[in-house]
Amino acid sequence: MDVERFLGAIEGNPDYAGQIEHLEILAERAGRWEAPERPLPDPIVGMLRRGGIDGLYAHQAAALDGARDGRDLVIVTGTASGKTLCYHLPILETCWTDPDARALFLFPTKALAQDQLRGLLERIDGEPDVAERIRPGVYDGDTPTSQRRRIKAEANLVLTNPDMLHASILPYHPKWARFFSGLRYVVVDEIHMYRGILGAHVACVLRRLLRICAHYGARPQFVCASATIANPGELASKLVDRPVDVIDDDGSPRGRKFFAFWNPTPHGQDRLARRGATEDAVWLMAELMRHGAQALAFTRTRQAAELIDRYVREAFAKQASPLAEKVRAYRGGYLPDERRKIEQDLFRGDLCGVASTNALELGVDIGSLDAALLVHYPGTIASAWQQAGRSGRRCDDSLAVLIAGNDPVDQYLLRHPRYFFEQSPEQAVVDPENPYVLANHLRAAAHELPIEAASIAEPFGAAAEPIAGILVESRQLAQAAGRYYATSGQNPAQRISLRHMSDETYSIILRRPGVPAGDAKPHEVIANVDAISAPELIYPEAVYLHNGQSFVVRELDLTSKVAYVERRETDYYTQAILESNVRITRERTRKPIAAPASLAFGEVDVTWKTVAFKKVKFNTRENIGYGTVDIPEQTLPTTAFWLAPDDDVRARLKAAGYRPSEGLCGLRNLAVVGLPMIAMCDSRDISGVVDSRNLGHSAMIVYDRYPGGLGYCERGYRRIEELLGICRQLVTECDCEEGCPSCVGLPNLRPAIHSDPDLMRGYPIPDKRATIELLEQLVAEPVTACASRGAV
Amino acid sequence: MPSRPSARRAFGMLDAELIDRLREMNLREPIPPVRDRPVIADANGKRGLSGFEEENAWGAYWRIESPVEASIPGLAADSQAEKKKKGPFKGPRNPAKPRAGDAGEGAAPSSDEDLSELSRRWTRDALYVDLETCGFAGSAIFLVGLVRPVDGGLRLTQLLARTYAEEKAVLQALWNIAATCGLLVTFNGKSFDWPCVHDRSTLHHLGRDPRIPGREAGALLGDRLGRNDARPNPRHVDLLHVSRRYWKGTMPNFRLQTLEQRLCGRFRIADIPSSEIPDAYASFVHSNEPGPMRSILHHNALDLITMVQITARLINAP
Structure with missing residues (x-):
């Protein structure tokens, strides 16, 4: 794609008003090929040639050599750099030579395992010599019982996920005795996903795996792969409990990449109000498709993905353009077959535009696209690069556009693009010895x-x-x-669930009243929703958007976990209004602290509930009515600590002209970033609120996002002085003037996570000086501890 | 550039308070630790279970031997004479009569290979097996109940793991006995009991699974069952399958206790339900109180007797 020409055309468009506020051009890179120390067996070389691979990139050769030497590896190279081949080669070679050798592949999602199986079969199919000896199979929750026995007995490559290994393979290991006794390789892909709670669990599952292997006389090698994070080697070696070699010398060629920061069109005079990021994403996506490019728009919510799909389609339909048929939405909740079809259509080029949630961020092979639109900042540097990496051809130019929302964080990045390009990606923290998990x-x-x-x-x-x-x-x-x-x-x-919350799902069932029998099934499952999101998406009378069409929810059956919907073309969509509460239910312990504040640890109930909904007109976003919703609240019973500054602290803040609650909000945001350094968790594993209803005056409540708690906030309670010290250091050492995402600004509390983000009020970045002032009073001594500035 | 896992945090670093919390979370009644060599009978031999301790290459376990008759309800020891008149097994009060042609499409009972094996061997070298386990599939076996012909009569043998640590010795004893039998008889054992025995044996590295082709190995067992000795692989008749073919359409279901009621006219009173057995065993292991174990042994014996009686009905034995 000729990105310069495209950007020229955009800038020449009458609608263009200087939205591109920053353009970074990332230079192209030539490929570097290397030969492995020993050549691969002829049939495997033949297989590679048939697939158009005549040589190995430097990192692929290094991975092969390292694996042959018996070392454990983690491969950290860019998207589409041929990471998969890095672990395929040693495994195919080993299994080709040794009929008793086995390999286990772990992927974080079932979709990835399916995708990998397809890729693997395509790779070996052309080469009967290899295909005869390589028998891969997916063994997960979707595998029919009839096939399970065959896979256990015959497959020498088993593809699955950590949850399945944990609950359904390891406990029945005698049935897998042959598999485990021959196990030579364990592939752990996308290890950057395994941090925090999930990481602690996966680390324990891998220790269990190694113990079972040892019981059957095997000591498999690990080959891990990770997206770019700050500490892949440390993460991998903690997960697998061995030293791990990092292979990050990416030898794949890369075309030039243009990374544009786009600020949506301001509305008239009022510089603060802008068009929604969605609207500009629709415009850019349609323009890209008109220029013959393949584009992917990443949205932060499911609803936004549906809206972009719908609007782009409408725009083309109005002009009777065939491109209307070449755009789709993609997100979690679609049935597996539908997802597979979209992935394949995208791969083959039958689709030109797809609006997706981060569901496509992981390594499903959809080929390389021309352009990636990041509709709103996805929240982390690593995630932003991962999404941007979805565009990028080997030798052609590609484009990534960050379309900022009204959020203060998005706007901050627009004002400070260097912050984004120079910031190292996030640290992944994992604690294999978390006592609750262990x-x-x-x-x-x-x-x-x-x-x-x-x-x-x-x-x-x-x-x-x-x-x-x-x-x-x-x-x-x-x-x-x-x-x-x-x-x-x-x-x-x-x-024992490895993930944050339950993995229960609701089914969405389409009713077709009045359809003559035989024409179509009167009932059909069209999608799923996880139980946590269900009250936000499928409450009665909600408009459920699916593949650009609208459905009205007629009934939500909470006991059988089913929502019945009917197809109805509405001119509006609905937006859930959520109420969220944190209620202290039991104080377990409290202790005096040096700071002029009270501190306690105990149990809280975090509840959230859809209480009403707004009807929002498509396109114009006019609010055309409300409805009430009567469904029970969801509750997360967990543990928390709460810190309430004394009256005189608040009085002094007020006297200095600050709002105490704003200072506390900043502190809360800092604590959610700082606590992981003490508690060895991920920022996603904890959350916090500032609330005065529980205690009668403002308090910061920080809780574990896991039923019953995992001891994270407990550590924060016991090491509060250290935590406050880290918070103070984070905020005073930050170079920004008024507060930024690195200090008081992140993360935002966003009760409704699936709705249209353009409709939501951004939370302001709290006043940095109020936070500093508060911390000066809470932390008596000057900063001494040296907190590393990592998990931002 | 290799990076090493950070040095393990010492125990002292694991916060003492956290341990307290874990304890608080989980603590129920503190219980005495499990004894390595539990004593089942007290000094006077009164409170204990009958039977004796036996030892093999993998350690000791508890073994209970008795003639089958001793466990049949209504066949008290003092009515031996009556028993002889009636034959060893009581017929059902309201027997469900198999209808002609019911015995399965195309396979008349008389030509059923399983049936002919049963009638040939059940008093010669059959081995009836019924397991009690700690729970669902994949959990440990703690009791192997066996019935086999010995000296012209049927003998009940129960191999009991008094603690979790005795499972391997129990399995070894089972294999030693299985090596002498010509026909294995179970109820639903093709999908549960026998795979379970194999899986647990695999877990203990006890012999090689004969169903998986591999190295040649002798089936000579004696007291050893090394990793490479093939386990015995006798012919296996699952009474559940035979009953389904034979009484097709005449039973509401084919649960063992349903057959017991319909065919043997026996209703279990005060029997421990299967679902309570794992907990009962756990409490036995910790308390060494024989009470719950007696109920389990009785339950297991009744299951085996029912299987023998079903056999008798199937082959129209007197």
Whole structure:
């Protein structure tokens, strides 16, 4: 694609009013090829040639050599750099030579495993010699029972996800005895996903895996792959509990990339009000498609993806353009078949424009596109680069556009583009010895195989022994003959979810009243929604958008987890109005602290509920009515600490002309960023509010986003001085003048996460000086501790 | 550029308060630790279970031997004479009569291979097997109940793991007995009991799974079942499948207790429900109180007796 010409055309458009506020041109890079130390077997070379691969990029050769040397690896190269081949080569070679060799592939989602299976089959199909000896199979929750036995017995490459390994493979390891005894490689793809809570769980699952392998006499090697993060080597070695070689010398060629920062058109005189990012995304997407380009728009919410799809389609339909048929929406909740079809159509070029949530951010192979539109800043530097990386040809120019929203963070990036381009991507933090997580996995491990008490620290770390002792006391394990045994016959893994919340889903069922029998099914499942999002998307009378069409929700059955919808073309869509509350239910403990504030730790209920909805007219965004919603609230019972500054602190702030609650908001935002450094979690694992209803005066409440809590806020409670010190350091050392996303600005609280973000009021960046003033009073001593500035 | 995992945090770094919290979260009644070598009978042998401790290459376990008759309700020891008149097994009060042609499309009962094997072997070298486990699939086996012909009568043998640590010895004992049998008889054992025995044996590296082709290996067992000895692989008749073919359409369902009621006219009173067995075992392991274990042993014996009686009905034994 000729990006310069395209940008020229945009700038020549009468609607253009200087929206491109910054254009960064990332230079092209030549490819570097290298030969591995020993050549690959002829049939594999033949297979590669057939697939158009005549040589290996430097990183692919390095990965092959490293794997052959028996080392554990993590590969960190750009999108579309041929990461997959890095682990395919050593595995295909090994399995081609040794019929007893096995390999396990872990992907964070089922969709990725399917995509990888397809890619693998395509790769080997042309070469009968190889295809005969490589028998891959996907084994996950969707695998029909009839195929499971065959895959266990015959597949030498098994593709699955950590959840399945945890709940349905490891507990039944005798049925996989042959597989585990031959296991030579474990591929862990997209490891940057495994941080925080999920990371702690996955680390424990991998320790269990290694223990089972050792039981069958195997010691597999790990090949991990990661998107660009600050510390891939550290993350990988913590996950797999071994030193890991980092391979990040990307040898793939790259065309020039234009990265534009786009500020939507201001409305008239009022410089503060702008068009929605969605509207400008529609315009840019349509222009790109007219220029023959393939474009992907990443939106922050599901509704936004649907709206862009709809508007682009309408724009083309008005002109009777065939391009109207070449645009689609893509997001979580679509049924697997529908998703597969979109991915394939995009890959083949049958689709030219797709509006997607971050569901397409992961490595599903959709080929390389010409342009990526980031509609709103996705929230992290790593995620932004990952999305931008979805455009980019090997030798051609490509375009990425960050279309800013009205959010203060988005606007900050527009004002400070260097901040974005110079900021290192986020650190991934993982704590394999989180006692709450480990306690659960020790139970699961003992169920799989009695744990030798004397060497429990070998696989599970020093924390395991005291935790096992507690489990024995509480009768969840039994100690006999020097081993820990499971006491319950139930597979404990089935009750331990690796993810934040439940993985329950609601089905959306289309009713076709009055359809003559035989014409179409009277009922049909058209999509799914996870239980957490359901009240926000499919409350009664909601307009549910799917593939550009509108449906009205007639009934939401909470017991059978079904929403019945009817197809109806409305001229409006609906926006849920959510109420969210944090209620302190029990104080467990409190302690005096040096700071003039009270501090306590205990239990809270975090609730949220859709109480009403707005009807919003398509295109114009006019508000044309309200409705009430009567569905029960959702509750997350968890643990929290709360910090309330004393009256005189608040009085002094007021006297200095600051709003105390604003200072606390800034502190809350800092704490959510700073606590992960103490508690070894991810910022997504915790959250906080500033509230005065619970205590009668303003308090900051910070809680774990996991049912029952995982001890993160507990650590914050016990190390509050250190936490406040880190917060003060973060805010005073920040070079910004009035507050920025790195200090008081991030993260925003966004109760409605699936709605149209353009309709939402951005939360202001709290007053930095109010926050500093507050911290000066809370932290007596000058800054001494050296907090690293990582997890921003 | 290799990066090493950070040095493990020492135990001292694991916050003491956190441990307290974990404890608080999970703590129920503190219980005595499991004994490595549990004593089942007290000094006077009164409170305990009958049976004796036996030891093999993998350690000790508890073994209970008795003639089958001793466990049949209504066949008290003092009515031995009556028993002889009636034959060993009571017929049903209201037997469900198999209808002609019911025994399955195309396969008349008489030509059913399973049936002919049963009638040939059930008093010669059959081995009836019924397991009690700690829970669902994948969990440990703690009791193997067996019935087999010995010295012209049927003998009930129960192999019990008194703690979780004795499972391997129990399995070894099972394989030693299985090596002498010609026909394995179970109820739903093709999908549950027998795969479970194999899976748990695989877990303990006890012999090689004969269903998986591999190295040649002798089936000589004695007291050893090394990793490479093939486990015995006797012919297996699953009474559930035979019953389904034979009594098709005449039973509301084919649960063992339904057949027991319909065919043997026996209703279980005060029997421990299967669902409570795992918890009962857990409490036995921790308390060494024989009470709950007696109920489990009785339940297991009744299941086996029912299987023998179903066999008798199937082959029209007297």
